[in-house]
Structure formats: structure tokens, C-alpha cells
Amino acid sequence: MAAEQKTLPTGASVAEFLDAAEPAGRREDGYVLRDLFDRVTGTDAVMWGPSIVGYGVQHYNYATGREGDWMIVGFSPRKASMSLYGLQTEGAEPLIEQLGKVKVGAGCLWVGRLSSIDLHVLESLVDLAWVHARG
Numbered sequence: 001m002a003a004e005q006k007t008l009p010t011g012a013s014v015a016e017f018l019d020a021a022e023p024a025g026r027r028e029d030g031y032v033l034r035d036l037f038d039r040v041t042g043t044d045a046v047m048w049g050p051s052i053v054g055y056g057v058q059h060y061n062y063a064t065g066r067e068g069d070w071m072i073v074g075f076s077p078r079k080a081s082m083s084l085y086g087l088q089t090e091g092a093e094p095l096i097e098q099l100g101k102v103k104v105g106a107g108c109l110w111v112g113r114l115s116s117i118d119l120h121v122l123e124s125l126v127d128l129a130w131v132h133a134r135g
Contacts, residue, residue: 005068005069006049007048007049007052007070008048008049008069009046009047009048009054009057010046010048010049010050011047012047012050013047014034014045014046014047014053017047017050017051017053018030018031018034018053018077021077022079023079025113026077026078026079026082027077029077029082029113029114030053030075030077030082032114032119033053033075033077033082033084033114034053036119036123036126037053037055037073037074037075037126039123040123040126040127040130041055041056041072041073041126043055043056046071048071048074051076051078052071052074052075052076052083052085053074053075053076054071054072054073054074054085055071055072055073055074055130056071056072056073056130056133056134057069057070057071057072058070058071058072058133070086071085071086072129072130072133072134073085073086073087073126073130073133074086081103081110081111082110082111082112082113082114083108083109083110084102084108084109084110084111084122086129086133087108087109087125087126087128087129088104088107088108088109089128089129089132089133090132091128091132092125092128092129095121095124095128096109096125098118098121099117099118099121099122099125100116100117100118100121101116101117102117
């Protein structure tokens with residue numbers, strides 16, 4: 001029996017989630033990211049689970065036999081760092097290298113403060129991922 005997907009879209013308020021983000025700097029960065037992602041994707045943000053702001057949906061079939069839906073791009077203002085999801089698409093490596101101070105994980109990028117990265121490059125990364133997934 002396949003395990004059920006745990007992180008799914010919810011009806012929770014993105015604004016209420018961002019209003020509650022701590023510390024205050026993370027909250028401020030969350031609103032900057034929401035504006036950037038809203039503008040680039042042309043869609044409204046949706047809460048995925050209790051802590052991820054996501055945009056769009058894409059169905060995945062994994063080599064392990066698992067499948068499920070996941071946001072195309074998204075972010076989470078976590079206490080330790082900002083997590084950015086869906087940006088590691090084909091052709092993204094040069095942009096990630098130009099982004100600034102980030103840590104690259106298997107499924108996300110981690111940013112301490114948005115002031116440590118180039119927001120124009122981030123906008124290009126979001127656009128690349130969005131176009132790639134929807135193309």
C-alpha cells in the first residue's frame with residue numbers, strides 16, 4: 001500500500017500564516033517573496049500543509065512507484081532560514097550560482113535573509129521554473 005501524501009493544499013490563509021512568521025525579519029521577507037512569486041506566476045498563493053506557500057500544482061510519478069501532486073514553486077519562512085521550492089529546474093544552475101548566499105538542498109534552496117541574494121536573479125529563477133513546468 002502506497003503512503004498517503006502528507007503535504008497537500010489547504011484552505012488556510014496565506015496572509016495569516018505570513019503575519020505569524022517569526023522572527024519579524026522572516027515575516028518581512030515572506031511578504032517580499034509573496035509579492036515576487038505572485039507577480040511572476042500571475043497566480044494566487046495557496047497554503048500547502050501548515051507551513052509552505054505554494055503556486056500552481058504539478059503531478060509527479062517517481063521512479064520508486066510513488067506519485068502525487070506538488071506545487072510548482074513556493075517558499076516557507078522558517079525560523080532558521082527561508083526555504084525556496086521548485087527552483088532547481090533544467091538550466092537553473094547558472095542562475096543559482098549568481099543568486100548569492102544560498103545553501104542548495106535536494107529539493108530546495110535555503111536563504112538566510114533576502115538581503116543576501118539578488119532578487120532579480122531570484123525572479124528569473126522563479127520564471128524559469130514556472131515556464132518549464134507549464135511549458
